[in-house]
Amino acid sequence: MKDLQGINLSYNKAYGSKDRALHIAFGDPWESFKKLPAFFYTLEQSNHGTVTKFETDSQNRFTYGFMALGATIKEFNTVIRLVIAIDATHLRAKTRGVLLVVVCKDGNEMIYPLAFGFANSECQSRGHGS
Template identity: 35%
Template sequence: MKRVGDGLGIFCKDKVISSAYVPNHLVADVKKAYGRTITYRQAWIGCNRGVEHSRGSSEDSYQYLVGYSHMLEKHNPGTFTRIESDDGDVFKYYFMAIGVCLEGFKTYARPAFAVDGTHLTGEHQGMLLSAVGFDGNENIFPFAFGIVDSENNDACAWFMGELYNALGEDYCTNPDLLIITDRSIPLTNAIEEKFNNA
């Protein structure tokens, strides 16, 4: 099955770039090109292999994170990124705040922001944490994001520490600063530890 999937992946690698190309299209293309019928499962595996052939695997993409972060910081002044890995040099946490978003938030938004997380589903699970402010029109203004393994004390403390570093001490020690959260215990603990004036 692996060789069939690899062969089908090579056959369809230029087509799967479009999200409109689904396994049923591959079944029809193989029938038209070779007069052979393949199962939907074979086509599904082939489409996944095609994505890997054209874009690389999701596991391989972690090795590009350092270079991606470097380019973000180089071409977007004020951008703040951090990568945390464990002792075995395996990805653990990621933090990103784009410079113009940080500057826009600190300069034009009121000193209040919300922090929350959502579960990442799929092959690689974890949590996406985000910090969002509110602009003058009461619209949401996202300015910082983090990917962590779960909403636990260590991950939330790390995220809030990096958020503190990104915003700067002058901003974070403002006595008028308001931080909104869903009252999750790890986030609340991290806010009390890192933003003790808020």
Template identity: 35%
Template sequence: MSVKTMISVLHQKYSFEAHNLQCCRAITIARGETAACYDLSYAKLPKYGHLLRRHNPSTMFKLVPYERHDFTKNPQFKRLFVCLQACKNWFLDRCRPFIGLDECHLKGRYGGVLLSAISVDGNNGIYPVAFGIVEVENKDSWVFFFHCLESTLRLDYLDIGLTFMSDKQKGHADVIAGIVLGAHHRNCCRHLYSNFKASFPGLLLKTQFWIACKEPNEFIYNKAIERIKEVNKEAYDWLVKNNQPSMWCRHAFDKRAKSDHVTNNMTESFNNWNGELRSKPILI
């Protein structure tokens, strides 16, 4: 039962106006997800990582606890990175060199952020490559994630024209350029258009923007860009000066990636799929 449904039932049956937080706590108790359940789940992580590495020798499992100044107390969880052996091998052997990056907030007792790296297979199906759980989303947490990803996939030895796509937040481009040398970076056009629309709304600008980003022909792209310049010079400057064509325009993409995606829909689909699991303990 959802919180909204519970509030409605309590009001209709008992004429009781329940608060959202009260219903959330009731649902948590009914599921048996107490504080001890969450604490025990975090305490099992070292053994879980040991089992993963024993049965999947090439699995990357990196657990980072907080520094302990009092050794009479147990260390606290800080960050986690997981890349299973099967996921790594399948990506290197059978997936396109294209990885989408995204994050979503966890809704459990202790919160946190789930970072994910999602690829696309030969049938355009989403394929999870690796994931990490960090305390907050910032440049430091993304540096940790990329160092682990580069270490397990050995991306510095791969000359496959690897391409990353993100939502242009938290300095992704700088982190990628500094860790994964030679990799290309794309911006999700849906997020890019949200920022563009906030300053330059209008149906005509919207139409020309999507023509410019989706068109594989450079001639038609130039016509769309010139049309934007005619309509609004500031919008043209915002697009051209702040965004390189190779990061958002299909005609300028690196062809070795064999992918013409202009949006990060595969990571959004992954986040939607795990929506009901975000409130669960870290080890279900």
């Protein structure tokens, strides 16, 4: 900013400005989590065969979410190869957590998405061995 605009801008001020701009553009990430159950319900109603799951803990805090679109499930047996890959990547925003994806390859060797999920952590004990 000093070279471009002649302004001294600290790291904290720049980060705060970026955070505020993202909040204005996309809203509060915590509010987005509150909208997920309604989004999942609408997704299931408008896409026949879609499967979703949204789980919270005993204090009503988000634990994990999952979705597999009905069209993907329907075509699963006819287009996939026999290897399914599951992977996760850590999210670095304020909400943290992990994004999970399940994919395989179709008959044309193209990536075929099967399901998506997100959770607080990659591995989490649920207290009953699963």
